[in-house]
Amino acid sequence: MCPRCRARAPAASGLQAAGRCPKDGAFFVSERALARSDGDPLLGCTLGGRFAVLALRARGARASVYDSRVVPAAPEGAGRPTTAPIASAVLKVVRCDGPRSEAALALAWEGEVQRLASAAVAPGWLGQGCSEVGDEPRFAAFVASERAPGASLAEPSEQSFLERATRAARALAALHAAGIVHGDLTPEHVFVDAQRSAATFVDFGSAALDAGGGGERARLSGATPAYAAPELWETGPTRAADVYALGCVLVRMVTGRPPFSAASLEGLRAAHRSAAPPPLPDAVGAALGSTIAAALSKSAGHRPPDGAALVRALEA
Numbered sequence: 001m002c003p004r005c006r007a008r009a010p011a012a013s014g015l016q017a018a019g020r021c022p023k024d025g026a027f028f029v030s031e032r033a034l035a036r037s038d039g040d041p042l043l044g045c046t047l048g049g050r051f052a053v054l055a056l057r058a059r060g061a062r063a064s065v066y067d068s069r070v071v072p073a074a075p076e077g078a079g080r081p082t083t084a085p086i087a088s089a090v091l092k093v094v095r096c097d098g099p100r101s102e103a104a105l106a107l108a109w110e111g112e113v114q115r116l117a118s119a120a121v122a123p124g125w126l127g128q129g130c131s132e133v134g135d136e137p138r139f140a141a142f143v144a145s146e147r148a149p150g151a152s153l154a155e156p157s158e159q160s161f162l163e164r165a166t167r168a169a170r171a172l173a174a175l176h177a178a179g180i181v182h183g184d185l186t187p188e189h190v191f192v193d194a195q196r197s198a199a200t201f202v203d204f205g206s207a208a209l210d211a212g213g214g215g216e217r218a219r220l221s222g223a224t225p226a227y228a229a230p231e232l233w234e235t236g237p238t239r240a241a242d243v244y245a246l247g248c249v250l251v252r253m254v255t256g257r258p259p260f261s262a263a264s265l266e267g268l269r270a271a272h273r274s275a276a277p278p279p280l281p282d283a284v285g286a287a288l289g290s291t292i293a294a295a296l297s298k299s300a301g302h303r304p305p306d307g308a309a310l311v312r313a314l315e316a
């Protein structure tokens with residue numbers, strides 16, 4: 001169905017072919033996608049000349065995330081059937097006033113960090129840019145990626161807790177080895193797939209390049225408060241704060257909630273600074289329990305210092 005004029009897609013042009021509405025050029029989307037996307041004006045648009053926006057996938061803290069299809073770059077109207085394989089992509093989009101706006105530059109930075117992080121621990125990077133989309137705000141800055149494999153740590157899984165925790169820690173070790181701190185680890189930002197030995201991270205919007213301890217940080221952050229280490233409320237992201245956040249994620253996985261909650265942001269900050277984390281279920285076991293407790297140390301110096309140290313503690 002056309003998201004603009006609501007014309008039905010001719011059966012043959014189907015979604016597989018990523019067909020366009022002959023009246024207004026919008027890409028056809030499924031009725032389900034249209035219902036789920038709540039009138040989103042980007043549906044049916046093409047970003048960067050080759051990413052067709054087909055469905056809203058999630059709304060994050062800063063951006064909207066869409067399922068899209070990569071449109072073959074064959075010249076339009078050339079009369080050639082498009083036989084190139086049509087791949088899917090995930091688009092992270094912020095609407096903004098122009099390619100040099102703060103939001104567009106922040107997303108561009110995020111795409112660059114994701115690219116540096118490599119396909120080992122981040123979804124494959126497919127492109128980025130800023131396209132004019134014709135309604136207000138007039139621009140859409142985007143980063144196009146492969147879909148993160150598996151399921152996020154916010155979703156239930158058949159895999160054991162220790163396996164998922166170890167995969168997440170291995171990915172953190174690889175990320176830190178690449179000189180990147182994530183800065184906003186939450187259950188929604190870590191994807192684990194049974195076929196891969198390390199997890200994949202999404203949302204590099206708070207990430208920073210880490211000069212190796214105490215060096216210049218490329219950018220300061222906005223972490224998710226429920227997972228933010230005590231010192232992160234005053235300083236930029238660090239490896240030890242990533243370890244703390246992953247500790248909070250592990251608590252959430254075994255107890256169903258992050259270790260601390262409060263009615264106000266100030267209350268949450270105070271809890272991160274001085275409240276004792278909740279007891280863990282007996283099934284977690286003493287060794288794993290003490291690794292999680294160490295990751296949640298109030299003082300950064302008492303935590304495993306980085307992802308590699310966390311892996312060693314989990315595998316001990």
Ligand SMILES: Nc1ncnc2c1ncn2[C@@H]1O[C@H](COP(=O)(O)OP(=O)(O)O)[C@@H](O)[C@H]1O
Nearest residue numbers: 058060061062063065090123147148188202203
């Ligand atoms: N490449 C991806 N593959 C699968 N899901 C993704 C991908 N990128 C983002 N998501 C989903 O979309 C949500 C929002 O994206 P995110 O990058 O966190 O945006 P924000 O910066 O607005 O928080 C994520 O929590 C995740 O569930």
Ligand SMILES: [Mg+2]
Nearest residue numbers: 060061189203
């Ligand atoms: Mg996010």
